[in-house]
Amino acid sequence: MFSSSLTVMDHPMVNPLRSFFSRVFYGWWIVAFGACIISVGGGIFYHGFTIFFLPLTRDLGVSRAAISLLYGAARLEGGAEGPIIGHLIDRFGSRIVIIGGVFLSGIGMILLATVESFWSFFFIYVFIVSLGYNAGFFHPIYAAVNTWFIRHRGMGFSIVSSSGNIGGIIMAPILAYLILNFGWRTGAVVSGLIILLIGIPCALPFHRSPEILGLKPDGGPPTPPSAKEGTSPATILSEQEVDFTVREALRTSTYWVLTAGIAMRLFVTVALSVHFVPILVWKGMDETTGAYLVSLFAFITIFSALAMGWMGDRGNKIWVSSYGILPLMIALVWVVWSQGPLALYALPIGLAITMGTPPLNWALIGDFFGRRSYATLRGIMGIFYGVSTFFSPIYAGWIFDGTGSYTIVLLTFAAVLIISFVLFMLLPHPSELRKKKIEALARKP
Numbered sequence: 001m002f003s004s005s006l007t008v009m010d011h012p013m014v015n016p017l018r019s020f021f022s023r024v025f026y027g028w029w030i031v032a033f034g035a036c037i038i039s040v041g042g043g044i045f046y047h048g049f050t051i052f053f054l055p056l057t058r059d060l061g062v063s064r065a066a067i068s069l070l071y072g073a074a075r076l077e078g079g080a081e082g083p084i085i086g087h088l089i090d091r092f093g094s095r096i097v098i099i100g101g102v103f104l105s106g107i108g109m110i111l112l113a114t115v116e117s118f119w120s121f122f123f124i125y126v127f128i129v130s131l132g133y134n135a136g137f138f139h140p141i142y143a144a145v146n147t148w149f150i151r152h153r154g155m156g157f158s159i160v161s162s163s164g165n166i167g168g169i170i171m172a173p174i175l176a177y178l179i180l181n182f183g184w185r186t187g188a189v190v191s192g193l194i195i196l197l198i199g200i201p202c203a204l205p206f207h208r209s210p211e212i213l214g215l216k217p218d219g220g221p222p223t224p225p226s227a228k229e230g231t232s233p234a235t236i237l238s239e240q241e242v243d244f245t246v247r248e249a250l251r252t253s254t255y256w257v258l259t260a261g262i263a264m265r266l267f268v269t270v271a272l273s274v275h276f277v278p279i280l281v282w283k284g285m286d287e288t289t290g291a292y293l294v295s296l297f298a299f300i301t302i303f304s305a306l307a308m309g310w311m312g313d314r315g316n317k318i319w320v321s322s323y324g325i326l327p328l329m330i331a332l333v334w335v336v337w338s339q340g341p342l343a344l345y346a347l348p349i350g351l352a353i354t355m356g357t358p359p360l361n362w363a364l365i366g367d368f369f370g371r372r373s374y375a376t377l378r379g380i381m382g383i384f385y386g387v388s389t390f391f392s393p394i395y396a397g398w399i400f401d402g403t404g405s406y407t408i409v410l411l412t413f414a415a416v417l418i419i420s421f422v423l424f425m426l427l428p429h430p431s432e433l434r435k436k437k438i439e440a441l442a443r444k445p
Contacts, residue, residue, distance in 0.1 A: 025215070025218070025219035026148075026207070026210070026213060026215060027145075027148030027149055027156070027210060027215075027217070027218070027219065029205060030144050030145065030148050030205070030206060030207070031145060031148075031156050031159050033202040033203070033205050034141035034144060034145065034160045034202075034206075035159055035160045035163035035166075036163070036198060036202045037098065037102070037136075037137060037141060037199050037202050037203065038137060038138065038141060038160050038161070038163045038164045038167070039163040039166050039167030039170070040167055040171075040194055040195055040198050040199060041105070041133060041136075041137035041138070041164065041167070041195070041199075042137075042163070042164020042165065042167045042168060043164065043166075043167025043168045043169075043170055043171030043172070043298075044109075044167070044171055044175070044191045044194070044195065045105075045129075045133050045137075046164060046273055047164075047165075047167070047168030047171060047172050047273070047294050047297075047298055048168075048171055048172065048175045048187075048191070049071060049273070049274060050273060050274055050275070050276040050277045050278070050294060051172060051175045051176050051179055051187075051277065051291050051294065052175075052184050052188075053067055053274065053278060054277065054278065054281070054287060055179055055180075055183070055184045056070075056121075056184060059183075059184065060117070060121065061118075062118050063397065063401050064275075064278065064397035064400055064401055065394060065397035065398045065400075065401050066118060066397075067397065068271075068275070068393035068396060068398075069122075069393075069394050069397075070121070070122055070125055070126070071270075071274050071393050072389065072390040072391065072392070072393045072394045073122070073126045073130075073390065074125060074126050074129075074130035074133075074134075075130075075270060075386050075389035075393075076386050076387060076389075076390035077126050077127070077130050077131065077134065077386070078130060078133075078134030078382060078386050079382040079383045079384070079385060079386010079387060079389075079390075080383065080386060081131065081134060081135060081379075081382075082134075082139070082378070082379035082380065082381070082382025082383055082386065083376065083379040083380050083382070083383065084379070085097060085134070085135045085139050085140075085375070085379055086139060086143075086375040086376040086377070086378055086379025086382075087375070087376050087379065089139060089140050089143045089375035089376075089379075090143070090372070090373060090375045090376050093206070093207075093208035093209075094140035094141065094143055094144040094203075094206050094208070095203055095204070095206040095207075095208075097135060097136060097139070097140040098136045098137075098140045098141070098199070098206065099136070099200055099203045099204075100132070100135065100136060101131075101133065101134075101135035101136015101137060101140075102132065102136045102137075102195060102196065102199030102200050102203060103132065103196070103200065104128055104129070104131055104132025104135070104136070105128075105129050105130075105131075105133045105136065105137075105192075105195055105199075106132070106192045106193070106195035106196035106199065107128070107132075107192065107196075108128035108129035108131075108192070109129055109188050109189070109191045109192030109195060110188070110189050110192035110193070111124050111128065112124055112125065112129065112185070112188040112192075113185040113186070113188045113189045134382075136199070136203075139375060139378065139379065139382075140206075140375070141160055142157065142160070142362050142378070143374050143375035143378070144206055145157055146362075146363075146365075146366040146371055146374045147208070147209050147210070147217070147371050147374070148209070148210055148217060148218075149217055149218055150217045150218055150366075150371075151218045151313070152218055152313060153313070153363045153366055153367065154308075154309045154310075154312035154313040154359065154360055154363045155306075155309040155310060155313050156309075157309060157359035157360070157362050157363045158305045158306050158308060158309025158310070158312075158356075158359040158360075159306070159309070160359075161305045161309075161358055161359040162301065162302040162303075162305035162306055164298075165297075165298035165299065165301040165302045165305070165352075165355075166298070166302060167298075168294060168295065168297070168298030169295045169298045169299050169302075171191075172291055172292070172294040172295045173291070173292065173295060174190075175187050175191070175291075176288065176291035176292070178190060180287070180291075217371075242370055242434045242437050242438060243369070243370030243371060243372040243373070244368075244369040244370055244372075244373065244437065245372075245373060246373045246376050246377060248437070249368075249369045249373065249377050250380070252368075252433065254368055254427060254428060254433055255368070255369070255377070257423055257426055257427055258361075258364060258365070258368070258381075258423075258427060259381045259384050259385070260384075260423050261321075261361075261420050261423035261424045261427070262361050262381065262385055262420075263381075263384045263387075263388040264388070264419050264420035264423065265325060265357070265358075265361070265417070265420045266385045266388055266389050267385075267388040267389060267391075267392045267413075267416055268328070268392065268413040268416050268417055268420075269328075269354065269355060269358075270389040270392060270393065271389070271392035271393045271395070271413070272347075272351055272413070273351075274396070275393065275396050275397070275400075275406070275409075276290070276293075276294060276297070276347070276348075276351075277290040277291060277293075277294065278400070278406075279406050279410075280293060280344060280347070282400070282405070282406055283335065283343065293344070293345075293348050294348075296345075296348050296349075296352075297348035297349075297351055297355075298352075299352075300348065300352035300353070301351075301352040301355045301356060303356075304324075304352055304353045304355065304356030305355070305356040305358075305359055306356075307356065308320050308324060308356040308359070308360055309359050309360065309363075312360045312363065316429070317360045317363060317364055317367065318364070318424055318425070318427045318429070320357065320360055321357045321360045321361055321364070321424050322421050322424040322425050323421075324353060324354055324356055324357035324360075325354055325357065325417050325420055325421045325424070326417075326421065327349070327350045327353040328350040328351050328353065328354035328417060329350075329414045329417040329418065329421075330346075330350060331346040331347050331349065331350025331351065332347075332410045332411070332413055332414040332417075333410075333411070333414055334346045334350075335347050335410055336407050336410050336411060354417075362378065364427075364430070365377055365378055365381075367430040368430050368433050369433075392413075395409070395412075396409045
């Protein structure tokens, strides 16, 4: 009844689900599994840390600057390991790095429940939990998406990025309930178990590249740009993939301007994510309501990230990255000068809009420099934004401990965002950099 090359279970009339799976480009399954991993990591480590913040200060008997030091040191550690992890990803693929990172971070969160002092907490969090989180959650997943997509790179990055906010919507209320009712130690153990049970199975389907499966990025060869009626030379170059070596990329001013722009943005957004609930409490909100505003921030960020990814793939990623910074700058000034209740919602909304831009920042690395050395180049960037995000949460905690106010902190952050905006606007279009690379290749004998 059926040919020998087609089993009954393979026939689309018998197994429509398998037929559907086979028609979907495998790169989108990479995005889906990566989104599951990032939803857990983002929900617990990014959105969840601010919920742990005040309970840790009370239980461990330390200042806000000390807890900020904890988070800042974790970011600094991530920057230091970035080039090494990036090299490992480029050489061995994402799967093994994700599994190792998920295992370390999950076990580390469970071990945190056993500590009795700040410095034992510091050691486990920075050198086990953070080591695993920085290695296994974002770098290898973004590198995989960059490898599997070219034309749809912005949307792929936006989906995996927004999944972290879906995790925040789910995990923030759960963590708030567990921590405020049963203590932060219970929250840490539950978090570690969730990380292990979801992260490791989702890492197994990761394949190193589409070429290994006989595929091409985006699911097939793109329509030749030259065949499109009215296509300009700039568009042709923008759709042509050109790989830079690490050394070639580091010799361009574009790489360093992009690095500085990202570092300045992260200087602000990372510190705000750590101090999010404390800032709202400073403005008169209770801790429980502040924790639920974490979910509001995460919810809005889902749509801002998807919208900006869609706009970036169809327009100019640089402009979207630049102008997406401005809402947070306005929100910071509003929070400082306004005493009304609307100011309490300006922070999560402004931060959510600006947090829609990171996927485009990471996509720009691939647009400028290609697929081959993406993870290593991003890892080297990690040194600089690791230093940036080490100091900013500590700075915020130190200023508050000394003044009892976040006013100076928020105004400083608004000024830093202006610098980041200018740096992004200085970037050339990716096609210009590709043109120089192609011309250089043409001159070689």
